[in-house]
Amino acid sequence: MALSAEESGRLAALLGGHAERVTQRWTEIVAGSLRGRLSQAELRRQVQDLHSAIVATGEHGAIDLSAESAAELRAALSDLSRGRARQGFSATETAISVFALKDVLAGLVEEAGGDNALRDYIAFSRLIDEMGLFTFESFVRTRESLIADQAEQLLELSTPVVKLWEGVVAVPLVGTLDSARAQVVMERLLQTLVDTGSPYAIIDITGVPAVDTQVAQHILKTVVAARLMGADCIISGIRPQIAQTIVALGIEFGDIATKASLADALRHVLRLNGVETARRQPRRDV
Amino acid sequence: MTAGIDLGHPQAQAIRSDEDVVRVRQLVRGVAVAVKLSLVDQTKVVTAASELARNTLVYGGGGTVEVATVDNGRRRGVRIVFADSGPGIPDLDLAFTDGYTTGGGLGLGLSGARRLVDEFEIETSPETGTRITVTKWSR
Amino acid sequence: MERVPILKIGDILLVSIQLDMSDQTAVALQEDLAERIVATGCHGVIIDITALDIVDSFVGRMLSTIASISKVLDAETVVVGMRPAVAITLVELGLSLNGIRTALNVERGMELIAAARADELDYQLDDDPDAETATP
Numbered sequence: 001m002a003l004s005a006e007e008s009g010r011l012a013a014l015l016g017g018h019a020e021r022v023t024q025r026w027t028e029i030v031a032g033s034l035r036g037r038l039s040q041a042e043l044r045r046q047v048q049d050l051h052s053a054i055v056a057t058g059e060h061g062a063i064d065l066s067a068e069s070a071a072e073l074r075a076a077l078s079d080l081s082r083g084r085a086r087q088g089f090s091a092t093e094t095a096i097s098v099f100a101l102k103d104v105l106a107g108l109v110e111e112a113g114g115d116n117a118l119r120d121y122i123a124f125s126r127l128i129d130e131m132g133l134f135t136f137e138s139f140v141r142t143r144e145s146l147i148a149d150q151a152e153q154l155l156e157l158s159t160p161v162v163k164l165w166e167g168v169v170a171v172p173l174v175g176t177l178d179s180a181r182a183q184v185v186m187e188r189l190l191q192t193l194v195d196t197g198s199p200y201a202i203i204d205i206t207g208v209p210a211v212d213t214q215v216a217q218h219i220l221k222t223v224v225a226a227r228l229m230g231a232d233c234i235i236s237g238i239r240p241q242i243a244q245t246i247v248a249l250g251i252e253f254g255d256i257a258t259k260a261s262l263a264d265a266l267r268h269v270l271r272l273n274g275v276e277t278a279r280r281q282p283r284r285d286v
Numbered sequence: 287m288t289a290g291i292d293l294g295h296p297q298a299q300a301i302r303s304d305e306d307v308v309r310v311r312q313l314v315r316g317v318a319v320a321v322k323l324s325l326v327d328q329t330k331v332v333t334a335a336s337e338l339a340r341n342t343l344v345y346g347g348g349g350t351v352e353v354a355t356v357d358n359g360r361r362r363g364v365r366i367v368f369a370d371s372g373p374g375i376p377d378l379d380l381a382f383t384d385g386y387t388t389g390g391g392l393g394l395g396l397s398g399a400r401r402l403v404d405e406f407e408i409e410t411s412p413e414t415g416t417r418i419t420v421t422k423w424s425r
Numbered sequence: 426m427e428r429v430p431i432l433k434i435g436d437i438l439l440v441s442i443q444l445d446m447s448d449q450t451a452v453a454l455q456e457d458l459a460e461r462i463v464a465t466g467c468h469g470v471i472i473d474i475t476a477l478d479i480v481d482s483f484v485g486r487m488l489s490t491i492a493s494i495s496k497v498l499d500a501e502t503v504v505v506g507m508r509p510a511v512a513i514t515l516v517e518l519g520l521s522l523n524g525i526r527t528a529l530n531v532e533r534g535m536e537l538i539a540a541a542r543a544d545e546l547d548y549q550l551d552d553d554p555d556a557e558t559a560t561p
Contacts, residue, residue: 190509230527
């Protein structure tokens with residue numbers, strides 16, 4: 001719902017005419033709601049940006065938040081909500097920064113009086129409501145992208161592929177494995193095999209509390225894919241519950257090597273590789 | 287019906303020879319890169335296209351392929367339509383069985399290609415030939 | 426039609442596939458290789474597919490056939506350099522490349538062939554009744 005050209009003009013005149021008072025009062029109200037978590041100077045700058053965007057838009061004709069002419073105003077609102085979302089303010093705290101303008105306007109309209117006072121105020125309110133909703137929308141969008149970024153970072157953090165020995169890499173998996181994460185881990189494991197030229201990989205699932213069919217399938221497919229590439233995978237650290245699940249689900253591990261612990265798996269690989277391990281030496285002497 | 291709004295003009299390519307199958311692969315690869323499919327998904331959709339293009343050539347006696355980008359508002363993807371006016375596929379269930387072949391191949395073309403894409407539609411009859419539409423979405 | 430070059434390095438034939446092969450090219454490679462194995466008497470074939478960004482069922486079948494043919498001609502085939510995305514796709518496609526030996530790169534492939542030949546020579550030694558007593 002757009003403001004008519006006359007209403008916009010009056011709004012611009014009202015806000016522009018009392019610029020200093022408006023920004024002052026606006027800043028005070030917002031500062032009160034944020035309880036000092038943002039500096040006065042910063043707040044004042046944001047409020048001034050919004051103020052001048054509204055005035056500039058109003059001076060150019062009807063204010064319609066969805067129109068091309070309001071691009072600057074939308075940008076100012078987005079900037080504000082993006083900043084608030086990043087700094088960890090709540091949605092309410094962000095919206096109040098816009099809604100505070102209503103209080104300021106109420107005073108101004110009352111002072112100016114005139115026949116149109118009430119109608120104008122209602123129209124202005126509607127515009128501010130719309131601005132508030134827009135702010136809320138961009139706030140949510142920013143938060144969503146923040147969450148998505150964090151999820152991605154978490155994925156990166158939680159899936160290290162480490163080199164254990166010359167020709168042996170390992171992925172110690174920790175935490176719940178969902179299908180998406182399993183896929184990322186497995187792709188990265190295979191890439192590491194190529195990059196390091198390692199013919200052995202150990203997938204350690206000691207830290208995985210449970211697996212479902214899909215995750216088990218992902219692990220199996222990775223083992224088969226690694227074989228196609230010319231590398232062998234050993235799975236270590238299968239917990240008793242997981243072993244039961246695997247059998248109950250009827251998943252065939254076939255001839256894939258499984259070992260109780262990461263250490264056993266490494267020893268197994270080194271033996272295959274012909275490296276003498278400490279434990280093997282005394283046994284031969286007996 | 288599959289969801290999604292087509293974007294841009296689909297790119298068409300005739301399938302008449304072995305070399306055309308190679309061209310189909312390259313065409314699909316280009317579009318898959320443009321819609322930012324992951325490397326694994328690019329590889330899957332190009333492989334599926336290769337299988338289906340060969341089927342079009344060998345069983346359909348040649349035909350056409352159209353490659354387009356699609357967008358469902360949240361994700362983008364590649365949509366590929368293979369069409370031939372060949373004899374059609376008499377028994378679809380059998381054709382989708384792993385290892386079943388009438389052409390001396392491995393019998394993984396149709397069933398394998400279906401596993402490599404997100405959406406797979408097939409219309410076939412002796413009169414109109416075979417038309418297969420596959421879509422792969424970005425993740 | 427383009428042809429894939431076959432290089433002879435010592436006792437090994439090296440095929441490095443650098444182009445997106447048409448089916449005809451793949452079939453031609455299969456035939457060329459069989460002839461070269463017999464002509465050179467090589468006992469190892471390495472097929473490097475590092476440059477291939479896809480392997481479909483046709484190429485997969487070609488690789489299997491080459492491996493079987495070389496086996497008959499007393500040569501060991503190793504396919505090297507398969508990319509992770511290609512391997513993941515092959516698994517999804519349901520292609521297992523039965524009977525094909527694989528290695529991560531050419532170097533590992535050569536080791537594999539050398540080891541296979543060494544095993545064979547060992548067996549020949551084992552057949553000799555004096556072999557065991559001969560070693561200290």
